[in-house]
Amino acid sequence: MGTIWTPKLNSYSGAKYLRLAQAAADAINQKELLANTKLPPQRRLADALGVTVGTVTRAYAVLEQRGYVYAKVGAGTFVRAEESEFKNKQINFATCQPPLTNQISVLSDAMSQLAKSPQRLTQLMAYHGEPLKEHQLIFSQWLHKRGITQQPEQIVFTHGAQQGIFAVLNGLMQAGDTLLCEGNCYPGIHTAAVQLGINIEPITLSDEGLDLSELEQKIIAHQPKVLYITPNNQNPTCIQYNLSQRQAILALTKKYNLVILEDDVNYCLSSEWHSPIWSIEQGSEQSEDPGHVIYLSSLSKVFCGGLRQGFLLVPNLYALKIKQAIHSQCWMISPLNTELACRVIQNPEFMGQREQVIAQRQQLCIEMGQRLGLKQRWRGLNGWLQLALPLKAHHVVTALAQKNILVRNGDDFNNHQNFIRLSIGDAADDKIFVQQLAIIEACIKSLSQTAYSVV
Known part of the structure; x- marks a missing residue:
């Protein structure tokens, strides 16, 4: 038997599967859905919400990709315990890549459509x-x-x-x-x-x-x-x-x-x-x-x-x-x-909500830089921040690496003026992104408060 859980989606915006995924994420964060709880069977939840089974499938896939749930073959989908493989995962602020929003579902659609076109596949295989x-x-x-x-x-x-x-x-x-x-x-x-x-x-x-x-x-x-x-x-x-x-x-x-x-x-x-x-x-x-x-x-x-x-x-x-x-x-x-x-x-959903996610994350990063009093420039997925001496860029890069957070040193680009580069796309979940950004801010602030930063 699956959990009797039927969310209300009216307070969420975007595609139906994304609204459902966010509702489930909020329920997990608020302990409405506890660790190791089995989510409702997809067809049952689809009938209760008046959506297609495909919508629920997509939502569950997004939740799994974001680390909220895990699937057992033949058993269903379950809420992941907090002590999970994601807890000690390296968070990559060093590689410039877009945040994962709806890419899995868009690519899945493309592959599924192509798989149903044997004549087209035959042509493409030549x-x-x-x-x-x-x-x-x-x-x-x-x-x-x-x-x-x-x-x-x-x-x-x-x-x-x-x-x-x-x-x-x-x-x-x-x-x-x-x-x-x-x-x-x-x-x-x-x-x-x-x-x-x-x-x-x-x-x-x-x-x-x-x-x-x-x-x-x-x-x-x-x-x-x-x-x-x-x-x-x-x-x-x-x-x-x-x-x-x-x-x-x-x-x-x-x-x-x-x-x-x-x-x-x-x-x-x-x-x-x-x-x-x-x-x-x-x-x-x-x-x-x-x-x-x-x-x-x-x-x-x-x-x-x-x-x-x-x-x-x-x-x-x-x-x-x-x-x-x-x-x-x-x-x-x-x-x-x-x-x-x-x-x-x-695909009409090619970008989905990605532009909004990037804009929101960029703004959070700008506000962090302002609180730290850093000279900074942001555009798209990247930020270029100059640290104030005596704090050195390699001190921050090393200290954050010890906390499983990766950022780039300006030296990697042959710039030796005490810059770091942050890229904002790795964290699939906004909550994780905010948490990791807070760690970056606290680390820079802590190191800046010492007369000589030593890592």
Whole structure:
């Protein structure tokens, strides 16, 4: 027999399964549902609430993913005891990833739909050296809705943005060439450059973007073929280039004939995001054949990293070289993977409540930084916080690691000005997130109150 528990969902908002999941979580937190209690059978609860069995199944899956319940095959779903595997789990504020909200159900839907289409599966199981046109069209329509103008044939799929970076450098540069990039930038660009024997020359960052004078000087001195930048949300500093910066950088690349590799992977809230340099060039009346910007993005920071769906927008001039570089690495991009990605972005519930969750968590982090009196900048999933001496960044990183909380040291990005980077997406449950954020705040406050912080 299952527990006689019938929640009232009217006080909750969002999709029905999320309302049910939150109601159950609240009942568990308030001890209305005790540890090891069996939840109602799914069909019985569905009938009592007037919803489908699938709605209850989704809600129970969310609860299990968030650590509230566990399932026993053939026995049912039970409330997890507080002394669980999640108690001593490392909480990852170090890796930039979106919080888990409805991704499991959206991906499950996509896989279920595809499993019921044997003819489509047969087609996808074959070799396809070129992207399927229907996949390009779906992504093109999705990008148009986001305000990014392009043609479907300009889309080149990759297995994640890192492969996109490697393919562009491999296709357009040679060993011994110099790549210009932002100072303190994403470490993956260094990994790719070292592998290809490419030299990196960093450009100093200001609060508005690149130091334009230094950029032009280094273009003249090194005659680079490619400039790698992240204008919408610089990693790790969260700097966003203003419009005049973007226009000036585009003008310089045209003047000296180099290519911008514009990385727009890092997530921004809709209120934070701005049209990329790619779109500025595409919309320029002075450019009949735009060919100075390659746009890079993926679903990793907006949906999940495990899907490994990246994509490039490539001018016709460079398409063949970049496709050849991809073929040299893996011959073809999995059409099965891209099919799932297409079904995911077509789902009306693709984002669910994720934007709201990110905005709420970001605000909580900002308020923490304000209470601690820290210089900080937040955008999307990341925060860049400068600690006040004598407290050192490595003291905080080490102390938090001892409490099973991971954060990034600014030194990891070759920045030695006493910064840490916090990423807000790992904790699946808001309650856990708030608890761990309180530990971070208490740790920084405690260490700051000693004359010499020693860990």
